[in-house]
Amino acid sequence: RGSRRQAHVIVANVDQAVIVTSADEPPLKPALIDRFLCSTEKGQIRGLVCINKLDLGNRIELQPLIGQYSQIGYQVVLTNALTGEGIEDLRQDLIGRETVFTGQSGVGKTSLLNAIQPGLGRATREVSEDSRKGQHTTRVAELLPLQIAGEIAASGWVVDTPGIRQLQLWDIQQEEVEGLFIEFRPFVAICRFADCRHLDEPDCGVKLGLAQGMLSPLRYESYVRIVTGDEDSLFSFADWRRRKS
Numbered sequence: 001r002g003s004r005r006q007a008h009v010i011v012a013n014v015d016q017a018v019i020v021t022s023a024d025e026p027p028l029k030p031a032l033i034d035r036f037l038c039s040t041e042k043g044q045i046r047g048l049v050c051i052n053k054l055d056l057g058n059r060i061e062l063q064p065l066i067g068q069y070s071q072i073g074y075q076v077v078l079t080n081a082l083t084g085e086g087i088e089d090l091r092q093d094l095i096g097r098e099t100v101f102t103g104q105s106g107v108g109k110t111s112l113l114n115a116i117q118p119g120l121g122r123a124t125r126e127v128s129e130d131s132r133k134g135q136h137t138t139r140v141a142e143l144l145p146l147q148i149a150g151e152i153a154a155s156g157w158v159v160d161t162p163g164i165r166q167l168q169l170w171d172i173q174q175e176e177v178e179g180l181f182i183e184f185r186p187f188v189a190i191c192r193f194a195d196c197r198h199l200d201e202p203d204c205g206v207k208l209g210l211a212q213g214m215l216s217p218l219r220y221e222s223y224v225r226i227v228t229g230d231e232d233s234l235f236s237f238a239d240w241r242r243r244k245s
Contacts, residue, residue: 020103023057027236034222
């Protein structure tokens with residue numbers, strides 16, 4: 001993430017990232033998920049999307065979002081840290097891996113870890129009622145042994161990280177971005193121009209795939225915001241649905 005105009009490395013030497021978002025409070029931001037997924041592709045680690053706080057969302061309305069990630073090969077886990085829903089599924093995905101939990105402040109990363117490993121007892125805070133933004137509780141990244149059935153060696157390790165409200169893609173050239181959106185790759189090959197940016201160019205394979213319903217408009221919008229430098233406009237899923245309705 002950015003820190004005083006420099007790249008701030010939060011974690012290294014992991015093989016999986018659980019990208020935690022919330023159904024609401026704070027609002028779900030698909031563009032932020034996509035930036036995290038671009039980072040996992042760049043780092044060649046597995047990206048897993050976790051939508052927490054299911055009690056605050058509408059499962060039917062979430063289906064298009066869940067479907068777009070599932071269809072291109074990303075696993076999506078739905079959880080509720082308070083009720084325990086989805087916790088066992090998430091726990092199984094952590095066994096034998098070194099995993100970083102990342103996402104916005106207030107989405108419930110630490111609460112999920114407390115639910116995954118009862119007795120962990122890590123501190124949590126409520127989302128601000130005024131701003132609907134999370135409040136920082138975890139101040140530094142911390143490596144934790146994940147202990148299941150009393151066997152640390154067979155269970156894995158997790159890294160709890162401070163919340164991120166914005167994520168800039170460091171050390172990534174503009175022409176690399178198309179390849180980090182993994183579903184774009186077959187369509188890039190049929191673009192008329194080798195240097196096509198997939199914006200307004202004629203005979204663009206990506207735009208053709210979009211027009212034919214083979215690519216997600218929501219993911220494409222995230223792509224456009226990245227390549228055009230619109231890093232600060234992280235629209236919420238609810239706002240996007242209202243614009244498209």
